[in-house]
Structures are given as structure tokens and as C-alpha cells.
Amino acid sequence: MTDHTSRLSGFATATRAERLGVLAERLGGDAEAVSLLERLGPVDGELVDRMIENAIGVMPVPLGLATNMIVDGREMLVPMATEESSVIAAVCNSAKRCRATGGFQTSYAGSLTIAQVQLCGLSDPHRARLEILGREDEIRVICDEVDPQLTSLGGGLRGLEVRILPTRAGIMVVVHLIVDTRDAMGANAVNTMAETVAPTLASWTGARPLLRILSNLADRRLTRARAVWPAAEIGGPEVVEAMLLGAEFAEADPYRAATHNKGIMNGISAVVLATGNDTRAIEAGAHAFAAQNGCYGPLTHWECTEEGSLAGTIEVPLSLGIVGGATRIHPVAQLCLKILGTDSAEALSRITAAVGLAQNFGALRALATDGIQKGHMALHAQNVAIVAGATGDEIEFVAAKLRQGGRVTEAKARKILDFLRA
Numbered sequence: 001m002t003d004h005t006s007r008l009s010g011f012a013t014a015t016r017a018e019r020l021g022v023l024a025e026r027l028g029g030d031a032e033a034v035s036l037l038e039r040l041g042p043v044d045g046e047l048v049d050r051m052i053e054n055a056i057g058v059m060p061v062p063l064g065l066a067t068n069m070i071v072d073g074r075e076m077l078v079p080m081a082t083e084e085s086s087v088i089a090a091v092c093n094s095a096k097r098c099r100a101t102g103g104f105q106t107s108y109a110g111s112l113t114i115a116q117v118q119l120c121g122l123s124d125p126h127r128a129r130l131e132i133l134g135r136e137d138e139i140r141v142i143c144d145e146v147d148p149q150l151t152s153l154g155g156g157l158r159g160l161e162v163r164i165l166p167t168r169a170g171i172m173v174v175v176h177l178i179v180d181t182r183d184a185m186g187a188n189a190v191n192t193m194a195e196t197v198a199p200t201l202a203s204w205t206g207a208r209p210l211l212r213i214l215s216n217l218a219d220r221r222l223t224r225a226r227a228v229w230p231a232a233e234i235g236g237p238e239v240v241e242a243m244l245l246g247a248e249f250a251e252a253d254p255y256r257a258a259t260h261n262k263g264i265m266n267g268i269s270a271v272v273l274a275t276g277n278d279t280r281a282i283e284a285g286a287h288a289f290a291a292q293n294g295c296y297g298p299l300t301h302w303e304c305t306e307e308g309s310l311a312g313t314i315e316v317p318l319s320l321g322i323v324g325g326a327t328r329i330h331p332v333a334q335l336c337l338k339i340l341g342t343d344s345a346e347a348l349s350r351i352t353a354a355v356g357l358a359q360n361f362g363a364l365r366a367l368a369t370d371g372i373q374k375g376h377m378a379l380h381a382q383n384v385a386i387v388a389g390a391t392g393d394e395i396e397f398v399a400a401k402l403r404q405g406g407r408v409t410e411a412k413a414r415k416i417l418d419f420l421r422a
């Protein structure tokens with residue numbers, strides 16, 4: 001690959017077959033490798049070509065269903081797209097153990113999305129700030145005219161903030177357009193508003209308008225969930241105490257909090273991906289929110305109830321949509337939304353937060369008891385068997401042997417396979 005130039009004029013307008021031809025040549029005529037992409041095939045070749053640029057195929061990610069979930073009194077199956085073993089099992093397990101207490105109760109702050117307009121070059125930022133704040137009604141008219149469909153659905157500009165931001169390049173004025181984007185994630189909707197209103201803001205203030213884009217720190221789209229796990233369901237008071245100590249570790253230490261939150265995002269990102277939403281937007285928002293108080297902390301908090309049960313809460317910004325972006329274009333995303341039976345971004349956000357909490361419970365319980373490897377590696381053993389070369393019935397045979405004997409490694413899997421085939 002390295003001997004060839006990466007300058008491929010016309011690649012964007014080539015057909016998929018032509019692109020695969022170029023790729024096969026790059027791989028030294030390895031038509032078999034390229035035919036893998038053809039065999040996997042996109043759900044719809046034309047669709048993939050329209051969704052992204054220079055498409056050569058699809059990278060299928062496993063899609064599973066989390067069982068046992070009850071969210072706000074509703075029983076549901078939750079589709080999750082993830083490449084990682086034990087993620088879905090952990091949610092099923094956690095959800096099963098809090099069914100007796102009603103599952104997950106959630107709340108939702110609303111679908112308010114922030115668009116930022118950066119104004120530079122002002123020597124009198126306080127004057128500019130007051131000028132802009134005093135003309136909120138005019139700004140609302142400009143923004144709402146941009147998207148009459150959104151306005152007709154009850155969305156549109158809901159608020160205005162003007163911040164004075166000291167930077168190394170001098171004082172800047174930053175305008176926040178706070179927009180209700182209803183059932184859309186809203187990036188495109190608010191970006192258009194920001195671009196449309198920026199020249200007017202510049203003409204009023206004499207500023208130089210620069211960046212006009214939404215903020216992924218979606219702290220007006222907070223979603224919360226709580227669940228209670230009776231001590232008897234999770235191994236007794238000792239396990240409750242151990243899990244609380246594990247949670248305190250994350251409260252006190254950003255090194256641990258990052259891993260704790262990664263576990264939460266195992267669940268959240270899997271629902272986000274399954275429903276065709278923007279995983280990067282959700283991840284960026286979650287981690288920025290976790291760092292908001294100047295020190296990175298956990299997205300969940302754990303406490304012991306008067307009855308000695310373990311109660312967990314999660315609060316996380318979730319910019320999710322059931323319209324817009326890929327949600328309506330991708331047929332699998334549409335199917336996943338149908339499985340969820342959701343009819344609003346609000347309902348999807350509530351479920352997603354509940355999955356994040358369930359995921360965290362599962363990881364914490366495993367970490368505070370047997371350790372993560374027992375459950376996780378037991379399920380990962382099949383992957384290791386495949387990497388070692390096992391096929392068909394050999395896979396489960398090798399995985400079972402791996403589970404019996406301590407560490408799960410590829411070298412060990414190869415030995416087991418050699419023995420089996422001898």
C-alpha cells in the first residue's frame with residue numbers, strides 16, 4: 001500500500017466496483033480480500049454511497065437485544081450495537097436484578113440545543129452583550145424563520161445567553177442560541193440558525209463573526225435515571241458495601257472515573273449506534289459534562305437506602321434524535337426504533353440513560369466481587385478461540401476449555417486447538 005500515491009483523483013465519483021478495483025490493486029491483486037467487502041455487502045449499496053463519501057462497503061457491528069429492562073414502568077427490549085463481549089449480558093443481568101423494585105425511573109430536562117456564535121474584535125464587549133440581549137425578540141424571529149417545520153412542531157428559539165470570554169487572543173463575545181429541537185438531535189437545524197443570524201449580530205455590534213456551530217456540551221438536554229437493587233438480589237450487604245467503595249473510588253479519582261464512565265458509555269454508545277445517532281456527539285457531551293466542575297468525575301452516583309438496598313443514579317447529556325441525521329435513512333436504525341417502540345427523542349433518551357446506569361451496575365458488581373475477567377473473559381473466550389483459528393464446533397470446544405483453566409490467552413487456545421486436531 002505504501003508504494004502507491006494516495007492522490008486518487010476521481011475516487012469520489014467512481015462507482016463502488018471501480019473503487020474496489022483500485023483497492024484490489026493496492027492489495028497486490030488480492031481479489032479475495034476485496035470480495036469480503038462485496039460479500040458483506042451494504043444493506044443498500046446506493047444508500048451507503050449517499051451516507052458517506054468514498055464508500056467501499058460496510059463494517060458490520062453485532063446487534064443484540066438487552067432483555068429484562070423496565071423503564072418508567074414499561075417492559076422493553078433494547079437493541080444495542082457493540083463489538084464488545086459481555087456488554088449486553090451485563091445489562092440483561094443488571095436489569096433482571098432490579099425488576100422487583102420496578103426497574104428504572106427516569107426524567108428528562110428537554111430537547112434544548114445550544115448553538116454558539118463567536119464574535120471577535122470588540123473593544124466594548126459589555127455594550128455588545130447588552131445590545132444583543134436587548135434584541136432577543138428580533139433574534140427569535142430570524143432563527144424561527146430558518147426552520148418553519150421545526151417551529152410548527154413546537155420547536156424554535158427558547159433563550160439567549162451572551163458570554164464574555166477572555167482568551168489568549170483577547171476578549172470574545174459568545175452568543176448562545178438556545179433552541180428546542182424537539183425530536184431531532186438538532187445539529188443541522190441550529191447550525192443553520194447560527195449561520196443565518198451571525199451577520200445581523202455582527203452588524204449590530206461591529207464584531208467580526210467567526211465560528212457558528214452547536215455545542216456538544218449539551219447540558220440543557222440532561223437525562224436522569226435511578227434504580228434500586230435490593231441487597232438480596234446482588235449478593236448481600238457485603239456486596240453493597242464493596243460496590244459503594246468501588247463507586248467512591250471513581251468519585252475521588254479521575255483515573256478511575258474515566259474507566260467507570262467508559263463502562264457507562266459501553267451501554268449508551270451501543271444504543272446510540274443502534275438507533276443511527278451520532279456516537280461522537282454523545283461521547284463528547286458526556287465527558288465534557290463529567291469534567292464540568294473543574295475535575296473529571298463519574299456520571300453515576302451510588303448510595304445505600306434505609307432498607308440497605310443499593311441505589312444508583314445517572315445524569316448525562318443526551319443529544320438524541322428519532323428524526324434527522326442517519327436515524328430515518330438507515331433501515332436498521334429504523335427497525336431498532338421500532339423495537340424500542342419510541343415515538344420521541346425524549347423516550348429514546350430516557351431508555352438510553354437507563355441502559356447506561358444498568359451497564360455501570362453490572363461492571364461495578366463484577367469488579368467488586370469476582371473481578372471483571374471471570375464474566376467478561378468467559379464470554380470473550382469464543383473470540384479468542386476464533387483468533388487462534390478455531391472454526392465451527394471447534395470454537396465452543398476451545399472456548400469451554402479456556403474458561404475452565406484460568407487465563408484466557410491466544411497461545412493457550414492454539415494449544416487446545418492443536419490437541420483437538422491431533
Ligand SMILES: CC(C)(COP(=O)([O-])OP(=O)([O-])OC[C@H]1O[C@@H](n2cnc3c(N)ncnc32)[C@H](O)[C@@H]1OP(=O)([O-])[O-])[C@@H](O)C(=O)NCCC(=O)NCCSC(=O)C[C@@](C)(O)CC(=O)[O-]
Pocket residue numbers: 068084085086087088089090091092093094096259260261262263264266359362363364366367372374375376379
Ligand atoms: C457476564 C455477567 C453478566 C455474568 O453474570 P452472572 O451473574 O454470572 O450471570 P448468570 O449466568 O447468573 O445469569 C444471570 C443473568 O445475567 C444475564 N446473562 C448472563 N450471561 C448472559 C449471556 N451470555 N447473554 C445474555 N445474558 C446473560 C441473563 O439475564 C441471566 O439471567 P437469565 O436470563 O439467564 O435468567 C457478569 O459477570 C457481568 O455483568 N460482568 C460485567 C461485564 C461488563 O461490564 N462488561 C463490559 C466490558 S468490561 C469494560 O469495558 C468496562 C469496565 C469494566 O472497565 C468498566 C469499569 O471499570 O467500571
Ligand SMILES: NC(=O)C1=CN([C@@H]2O[C@H](COP(=O)(O)OP(=O)(O)OC[C@H]3O[C@@H](n4cnc5c(N)ncnc54)[C@H](OP(=O)(O)O)[C@@H]3O)[C@@H](O)[C@H]2O)C=CC1
Pocket residue numbers: 147148149150153155181182183184185186187188189190191214216278281321323324325326
Ligand atoms: N458537532 C456535531 O455534533 C455535529 C453534528 N452534525 C450532524 O447533524 C445531524 C443531526 O442534525 P439534525 O438537525 O438533527 O438533522 P436534520 O437536519 O437531518 O433533521 C432535523 C430537521 O428535521 C425536521 N423534523 C421533522 N420532524 C421533526 C421533529 N418531530 N422534531 C424535530 N425536527 C423535525 C426539521 O425541519 P426540516 O424538515 O425543515 O428539516 C429539523 O430541522 C447528525 O447527522 C449529526 O451527526 C452536524 C454538524 C456538527
